[in-house]
Amino acid sequence: MNLDPERVTVLTGPTAGGKSALALKLAARACGDVGGVIINADASQMYRDLAIVSARPTAAEEAAAAHRLYGVLAGDDVCTAARWAELAKAEIAAARAAGLQPIVVGGTGMYLSALVHGWAPVPAIPHDVRADVRALGAPAARTALEREDPAAAARLMPADRQRTMRALEVVRATGRTLASWQQHREGGVGPAAVQGFIVDRPRDELNARAGLRLQAMLAAGALNEVAALAALGLPADVPVMKALAVPQLAAHLAGAISLDAAMAAALIATRQYQKRQQTWARNQFGDWARTAPD
Incomplete structure (x- = not known):
């Protein structure tokens, strides 16, 4: 190369x-x-x-x-x-x-x-607008987006809370939809x-490597790292709390699922993410x- x-x-x-x-x-x-x-x-x-x-x-x-x-x-x-x-x-x-x-x-x-x-040159979102939008529950935010930016609501999956919030705060703060901002890039x-x-790599190799990586993370202290992260008390929807394997290991640490179940779920999420990246x-x-x- x-x-x-x-x-x-x-x-x-x-x-x-x-x-x-x-x-x-x-x-x-x-x-x-x-x-x-x-x-x-x-x-x-x-x-x-x-x-x-x-x-x-x-x-x-x-x-x-x-x-x-x-x-x-x-x-x-x-x-x-x-x-x-x-x-x-x-x-x-x-x-x-x-x-x-x-x-x-x-x-x-x-x-x-x-x-x-x-x-897209979207202006900074005022703190009060962002706070109001983020205070909405997922169903309320979805309903508001369907009313204020129906095209974005049709494009986004109902479970995609982060992007729903982003689209809603942009249209409320600027009076323009996120899609209209995205038509002009800089x-x-x-x-x-x-x-x-x-x-x-071939899919079977990627699948195997994903499993090996998760096991290596566990051996290196991933549980302790996620425990320290959970102790910060961050909202569940901030990006760091949604990183691969974090939600699953956090659920195990909270007593919701076994470690084997957490690792299996993390492996599925990793393989799905690999496919989306490809x-x-x-x-x-x-x-x-x-x-x-x-």
């Missing part, structure tokens, strides 16, 4: 597919004698309280190559795609200034779409500035090169 020094390298693909390991190898030999900087594009790995469960790079891996945007958020923080893209662009510029190759790696599709194609680096790779990569960046990490 030859990296283009004039473009930003982006590695995406399903979780547990080997993206991070490949990024580390590439960073060590990027563009001949020029090293690389690995820039995180995984939403869960942004949180400092979620090192084990998110499979964040280890201290040894971070020592082997420069890593950016890992563990930089508190648990109650929410990082939008636009905010991440701005942070990533700043790290890309810093890497360029240092004569290093920027290597963006992660499977959060909204982040990468924002980086490449830009994001800030992206553009497809020509990106050398993209989809890191993938579909997204195929639909959004079908022209990117496909590669196996080995």
Whole structure:
């Protein structure tokens, strides 16, 4: 795999597919004698309280190559795609200034779409509007969205509380629907500035690796990490509490299900997420090169 020094390298693909390991190898030999900087594009790995469960790079891996945007958020923080893209662009510029190759790696599709194609310039939502919307229960929010933005309600699944709340607060704060804002994007680096790779494996390999990763997390102390996270008393719908395996392990710690049941449910959720990531990569960046990490 030859990296283009004039473009930003982006590695995406399903979780547990080997993206991070490949990024580390590439960073060590990027563009001949020029090293690389690995820039995180995984939403869960942004949180400092979620090192084990998110499979964040280890201290040894971070020592082997420069890593950016890992563990930089508190648990109650929410990082939008636009905010991440701005942070990533700043790290890309810093890497360029240092004569290093920027290597963006992660499977959060909204982040990468924002980086490449830009994001909707939605104004900041006033605190009172956000608080009023977030105070609504899921049924009330859904009913309000059906009335105030019926197109968004038709597009979103009833169980998608986070996106329902987002669409509702945007239309209430701005008087325009989120879809209308999304018709005009800004800030992206553009497809020509990106050398993209989809890191993938056969489905049976991904399934097996997902199971092995969950077992490794458990052995490394995932239960203690989730217990500490639960002790923060964060709302159940903030992103960090919905990260892969967190809801299931939290349910076990609360005495609702057995550990075996929690692990089985986490494995199902991980495999479903892998499938969604594969579909997204195929639909959004079908022209990117496909590669196996080995």
